[in-house]
Amino acid sequence: MAAVLSFISVVAAWVALYWDSFPPLLRRWNTDDYSYCWLVVPLAIYVAWQRKDLLPKVLTPSSGSGYLVLLLGGLLFFLGKAAAVDALVFVSMWLCVVALVLFVYGWRSMKAFFFPLLVLAFAVPPPPFINRTLTFELRLISSDISVRIMQFIDIPVFREGNVIDLGVIQLHVVDACSGLRYVFPTILLGILMGYWFNSRTWQRVLVILSTVPTAIFTNALRIAIVGYLARNVSVETAESFFHDASGIVIYLLSIVVLATWSLLLNLLGGRKAEQRADSRPGYYGPPTGRALHIFIMAAVLGLFFAGNQYLLTGRVVPERISFDHFPLQIGDYSGKREYYDENVLRSLGSDDYLAGVFSGKQSGRDILVLVTYYDYQEPQRAAHNPVSCLLGGGGWSLASSRDLPADPQSGRPFKVRRLLLDKPGQRLLAFYWFQQRGRVITDEYMNKVYLAVDSVTRQRTDGSLVRVELLLEDGESVEHGQKVLDNFIKNFSTRLKPYIPE
CATH class of the missing domain: 3.40.1000 (Protein Transport Mog1p; Chain A)
Structure with a gap:
């Protein structure tokens, strides 16, 4: 009973603390660049369920590490609020989940939970400056590669910066092609592919390293297909494909490319059976102290909430002329x-x-x-x-x-x-x-x-x-x-x- 009450209290405290951060987080998830985030939480839960057999026979809460991660989460929360950087608040959310895992399962369980927690981290949209510095360069690269593909198949094309001129149509790659839209979900896809299809570390690393080139190439291929349709079919067909179907087609192609690469690596290096600690799911050690630490975590989150409310009520808004x-x-x-x-x-x-x-x-x-x-x-x-x-x-x-x-x-x-x-x-x-x-x-x-x-x-x-x-x-x-x-x-x-x- 104490375990159930402690879990309810920490969830309630976590929701109250981050209540005003959920709307901006969901707004980011609802954009085209971060729509993949809706799949991250169920994927992380599914992967954690798959790895439950890797839990050790005796689970000992890691209270010291848990409190350290919890305090780091609180620091990032207040820093994100003070500096108006919502990405820090979102990371703080994730760190609280990590702290709860440490209080319940301890460091010895990280063999089972490290990968699900890594997948869960993709639910945190990166800060806008990463979008600016990364995406724009990727668009330039995608534009250049797409022009080379079109020139290879004898389509006359001219590129100036991010504008691709096909004569019958101009593609403004800045507006229509977001490298970020493909890069981050493709990286997540590569991580999952490596986990599900490969068992050796070097194979998984190679699959992950291939994700960014795959995203860039498939995005460039998308633009080249639009150019081909515009020149050989019709501008209307090209525009329809560009805005409606191209994203789905290209992402399916990314899945095929990464799956083929992953299976090829298996043929080259073979699979290794994964060693599991125990085949009996749900075998837990003594629960002593676990509920107490979770109650304390809920109290600490409550203190964070009270501190944030105090800062909000004391905020000074100077007078000025409109x-x-x-x-x-x-x-x-x-x-x-x-x-x-x-x-x-x-x-x-x-x-x-x-x-x-x-x-x-x-x-x-x-x-x-x-x-x-x-x-x-x-x-x-x-x-x-x-x-x-x-x-x-x-x-x-x-x-x-x-x-x-x-x-x-x-x-x-x-x-x-x-x-x-x-x-x-x-x-x-x-x-x-x-x-x-x-x-x-x-x-x-x-x-x-x-x-x-x-x-x-x-x-x-x-x-x-x-x-x-x-x-x-x-x-x-x-x-x-x-x-x-x-x-x-x-x-x-x-x-x-x-x-x-x-």
């Missing part, structure tokens, strides 16, 4: 406000924003402005690096990214991050900076550090992201465009002060 009153005449520039629809506002997650186009009377140049402001920042509603937004559509590719030091001569007294994006026939110059609680920061990771520190020391997480963009003219140098933006920022930045609290 962007509704922001002046639209800044020096030589006249502005025109733009207003986003509900879907865009939901994705921004900001409490206030300024968006518009400022046109210079003398220069005739248009400068796009976006300032998002947050009364407080938390996972899923925080200022973030705008690179993924700029690269998210329109076929833009990132040509360069670097910090520009403060330039008092031009009237810009702080440093900014400069981005240069290009696509066939166009170049876009963008400056951005994080303006948060009296600091101007260009590094996203340092911004998260200050966010966590200020959350604890000042109980403030308010802040803003400022972004200005200029479309470069034909033949215009980046340095000249930079001077145009600097001249605008000179007056624009001083006007922001009443709207972004210091």
Whole structure:
């Protein structure tokens, strides 16, 4: 009875602690890139059931290790909340499950539970910066390989960055092909293939190492098939395949490739019978102390919950002026406000924003402005690096990214991050900076550090992201465009002060 009550109490405490983290986690699972996560939990449970015979005859709880993992989970929970990084909160969820396994079964059971816990870790979507740094490069590689395949089968094609021009149709690979959509589920597939079909460690390692090349090649093949259909069947058929059936077909092909490779490795190296500790399922050692440790874990999770509520109630939201009153005449520039629809506002997650186009009377140049402001920042509603937004559509590719030091001569007294994006026939110059609680920061990771520190020391997480963009003219140098933006920022930045609290 004590064991049942302790288990109910720890589950209730775990659900209460992470209650507000489930919606963002499920939203990530509902996206195309992470829809495979819905299968992870039942897969992990099934694999754990398969490996129950590997449990030792006597199970001894590992209380020291369990409390250490539990405290690490609590640390990541508070750090994720303070720095507005939901990936840390999701990892904290997983660590609590690991701690519970240690309290119930102990380290000696890890031979049985290590692999199911590894599979369960795939339920945690990776942080967005991995998406940005990994996916974009994979798309470039997939684009290049797909063009080579099409050229090999005599399809005339031209590639510029992530835009593939077939004459009858243009494929914007940035929008339509997500390398992440195939890479992470293919890695999980490779891990499961190695576990189910191979028994030797070196065979499993080779299967896992082949997953990323398989994902890249099959994704490139998908694009090449679209090119073939567009040239030899019809554009309508190509577009229909591209948006509807291609993902299923390509993933089935990945399964066939990995299964064939796994079976081939078995032919080369042979299978080895897996040694099991005991063939009698459900044979447990003395339960002494197990229920007590689980009750203590529930109490610790309750303390984490109380601490988080205390931090939330003490949060400071400074007074400020709304962007509704922001002046639209800044020096030589006249502005025109733009207003986003509900879907865009939901994705921004900001409490206030300024968006518009400022046109210079003398220069005739248009400068796009976006300032998002947050009364407080938390996972899923925080200022973030705008690179993924700029690269998210329109076929833009990132040509360069670097910090520009403060330039008092031009009237810009702080440093900014400069981005240069290009696509066939166009170049876009963008400056951005994080303006948060009296600091101007260009590094996203340092911004998260200050966010966590200020959350604890000042109980403030308010802040803003400022972004200005200029479309470069034909033949215009980046340095000249930079001077145009600097001249605008000179007056624009001083006007922001009443709207972004210091």
